[in-house]
Amino acid sequence: MNATAKPSKLIKGATGDWEIVVGMEIHAQITSKSKLFSGASTTFGGEQNSHVSLVDAAMPGMLPVINEECVRQAIRTGLGLKAKINHRSVFDRKNYFYPDLPQGYQISQFKDPIVGEGEVIVDVSATEQIIVGVERLHLEQDAGKSLHDQSPTESFVDLNRSGVALMEIVSRPDIRSAEEARAYVTKLRTILRYLGTCDGNMEEGSLRADVNVSVRRPGGPLGTRCEIKNVNSIRFIGQAVEVEARRQIAILEDGGKINQETRLFDPARGETRAMRSKEEAHDYRYFPDPDLLPLEFDQAYVDALACELPELPDDKRSRFIADYGLPPYDAGVLVMERESADYFEAVANGRDAKMAANWVINELFGRLNKESKTVMTSPVSAQQLGAIVDLISAGTISGKLAKDLFEIVWSEGGDPNSIVEQRGMKQVTDAGAIETAVDEIIAANPDKVEQAKAKPTMLGWFVGQVMKQTGGKANPQAVNDMLKQKLGI
Amino acid sequence: MSVDQATVRRIAHLARIAVRDEEVPHLQQELNAMLSFVEELSAVDVTGVEPMTSVIPMSLPLRKDEVTGHAGADVVTRNAPGADDHFFTVPKVVE
Numbered sequence: 176m177n178a179t180a181k182p183s184k185l186i187k188g189a190t191g192d193w194e195i196v197v198g199m200e201i202h203a204q205i206t207s208k209s210k211l212f213s214g215a216s217t218t219f220g221g222e223q224n225s226h227v228s229l230v231d232a233a234m235p236g237m238l239p240v241i242n243e244e245c246v247r248q249a250i251r252t253g254l255g256l257k258a259k260i261n262h263r264s265v266f267d268r269k270n271y272f273y274p275d276l277p278q279g280y281q282i283s284q285f286k287d288p289i290v291g292e293g294e295v296i297v298d299v300s301a302t303e304q305i306i307v308g309v310e311r312l313h314l315e316q317d318a319g320k321s322l323h324d325q326s327p328t329e330s331f332v333d334l335n336r337s338g339v340a341l342m343e344i345v346s347r348p349d350i351r352s353a354e355e356a357r358a359y360v361t362k363l364r365t366i367l368r369y370l371g372t373c374d375g376n377m378e379e380g381s382l383r384a385d386v387n388v389s390v391r392r393p394g395g396p397l398g399t400r401c402e403i404k405n406v407n408s409i410r411f412i413g414q415a416v417e418v419e420a421r422r423q424i425a426i427l428e429d430g431g432k433i434n435q436e437t438r439l440f441d442p443a444r445g446e447t448r449a450m451r452s453k454e455e456a457h458d459y460r461y462f463p464d465p466d467l468l469p470l471e472f473d474q475a476y477v478d479a480l481a482c483e484l485p486e487l488p489d490d491k492r493s494r495f496i497a498d499y500g501l502p503p504y505d506a507g508v509l510v511m512e513r514e515s516a517d518y519f520e521a522v523a524n525g526r527d528a529k530m531a532a533n534w535v536i537n538e539l540f541g542r543l544n545k546e547s548k549t550v551m552t553s554p555v556s557a558q559q560l561g562a563i564v565d566l567i568s569a570g571t572i573s574g575k576l577a578k579d580l581f582e583i584v585w586s587e588g589g590d591p592n593s594i595v596e597q598r599g600m601k602q603v604t605d606a607g608a609i610e611t612a613v614d615e616i617i618a619a620n621p622d623k624v625e626q627a628k629a630k631p632t633m634l635g636w637f638v639g640q641v642m643k644q645t646g647g648k649a650n651p652q653a654v655n656d657m658l659k660q661k662l663g664i
Numbered sequence: 665m666s667v668d669q670a671t672v673r674r675i676a677h678l679a680r681i682a683v684r685d686e687e688v689p690h691l692q693q694e695l696n697a698m699l700s701f702v703e704e705l706s707a708v709d710v711t712g713v714e715p716m717t718s719v720i721p722m723s724l725p726l727r728k729d730e731v732t733g734h735a736g737a738d739v740v741t742r743n744a745p746g747a748d749d750h751f752f753t754v755p756k757v758v759e
Contacts, residue, residue, distance in 0.1 A: 207729050208729050208731050209729055209732070214727070214731055214732030214733060215731070215732075216731045216734070222737065223737065223749070224737040224741060224750050224751065224752070225734060225737050225750075227737070227740045228732075228733070228734055228735055229735050229740075232735065240725060240726075240727045241724060241725075241726055241727065242726075242728075242729050243726035243727065243728065243729065245729070246726065270678070273757070274752070274754040274757055321757065322751070323756065323757070325748075325751070326748075326753070326756075328755070328756055329746070329748075329754060329755060330753070330754050330755070330757045330758070331748065331752070332751060332752040332753070332754060333751055458678060460678070463717070467724060468717055468722070468723065468724040469717055469724065471723055471724065
């Protein structure tokens with residue numbers, strides 16, 4: 176918590192350097208079929224109030240009954256965060272009034288959450304790794320949704336989301352820059368998606384962040400924080416941290432004081448602004464929910480869930496480095512999504528892993544990004560890409576022709592081997608054929624031959640000519656070697 | 665333990681109950697009477713006693729993750745003071 180940021184991360188103010196301190200509360204919607212305390216569907220985007228049971232609408236006499244899968248999902252997530260699992264936790268009522276909260280309280284966990292302290296290892300860049308502490312994870316109900324633009328005088332309320340299970344994951348204030356904040360949420364999202372406990376879809380609101388920002392003199396006492404509510408994209412989280420820190424620095428440097436308050440980030444204006452002050456609303460008067468007994472389970476229950484956990488991104492990354500000899504950064508890129516990692520492994524299986532990684536990261540990911548596709552919707556299958564890598568390894572096609580081949584498979588599909596056969600893309604490795612081409616070029620350009628003897632870098636020009644002559648099919652290394660020999664350089 | 669009139673007003677506000685000024689002294693008296701009644705419990709020594717969460721020793725019942733149905737938007741909004749097109753409607757809550 177008291178770690179000081181590297182000098183490069185400090186913000187230069189008029190009166191000296193400032194350090195940003197950020198902690199986050201992430202609300203992650205649990206992947207489950209039905210709600211936390213009712214049998215209503217969690218499906219997103221239904222007709223208004225069509226996924227609402229009488230429990231969700233808080234009709235009198237309705238009692239909550241907990242969904243066991245939501246409990247398991249919270250435990251799985253706790254295990255994925257290497258956190259302490261609490262065998263006994265308690266549900267409390269958090270009391271406040273808002274139209275999208277029909278009960279008049281949210282069922283949450285206050286004093287005794289299901290998951291205690293854990294940590295997230297965050298790769299900030301190719302060379303920098305930080306550890307962000309997790310303070311706790313607790314289960315709670317989501318609220319409904321209010322629409323304010325349907326009528327000039329009324330707000331419209333849809334309770335479809337009311338009662339859906341959320342995990343609130345509270346970090347320690349271990350984050351020191353906008354970049355670290357983005358990287359933390361990215362990593363957390365990756366872990367949740369690997370575990371299958373939250374789909375991480377920020378557009379649909381499955382993952383939302385409350386960002387606590389304060390500034391201080393490097394290593395000094397913590398400043399007063401402001402909480403920026405409900406930021407719903409990773410990019411906006413970074414922007415919100417940056418603009419809020421600068422706003423606070425400007426106030427402090429003018430001799431002002433930061434008011435602890437809740438603010439909203441307005442992406443269109445690139446600023447944060449105070450929400451309407453509702454001081455009294457902060458008196459939540461938590462107390463144990465008398466409708467629910469404490470949630471208790473034993474270590475065997477936790478162990479059984481631990482056994483079924485998938486390989487997590489950090490472990491997968493380590494394995495990719497150790498088993499495939501990949502650079503840590505490449506391994507990190509490949510494990511970002513479970514599907515990408517699976518795709519890579521299918522391509523690398525029985526092949527040159529580094530070449531496979533290069534093709535997946537540079538050619539495939541590059542192309543997918545350009546067309547806003549994902550590995551799941553890739554027109555080139557792992558099997559097809561594997562065949563392309565095989566053709567390169569066997570020396571059948573050159574790297575350059577392989578890129579052309581990739582393009583053909585991308586846009587037309589088909590078996591790479593047949594395409595190479597049919598379109599005569601095979602690389603010429605036959606020394607005789609290459610020699611003929613080399614001899615022709617040398618004979619046709621006596622002046623260049625003279626120049627090359629004085630200036631060996633001219634070799635590149637000859638290679639280019641020979642490649643042109645052979646339609647790009649000659650093995651470049653063979654051409655290079657033969658030219659050197661013939662030109663005597 | 666007892667409450668003053670400011671606390672009575674505050675509790676009423678948090679519960680969104682409109683309380684007229686002339687009602688406050690009466691409510692204060694009622695609340696204080698309840699508090700002093702409950703206060704008798706503090707005479708009991710509960711050192712080392714686990715807080716009781718249920719009168720019958722049982723664990724929290726869990727249900728399977730199954731969609732068991734919805735009330736229907738008609739039913740859910742039927743008794744609402746305000747509804748429009750299957751939405752609940754309330755006086756506008758944003759500035």
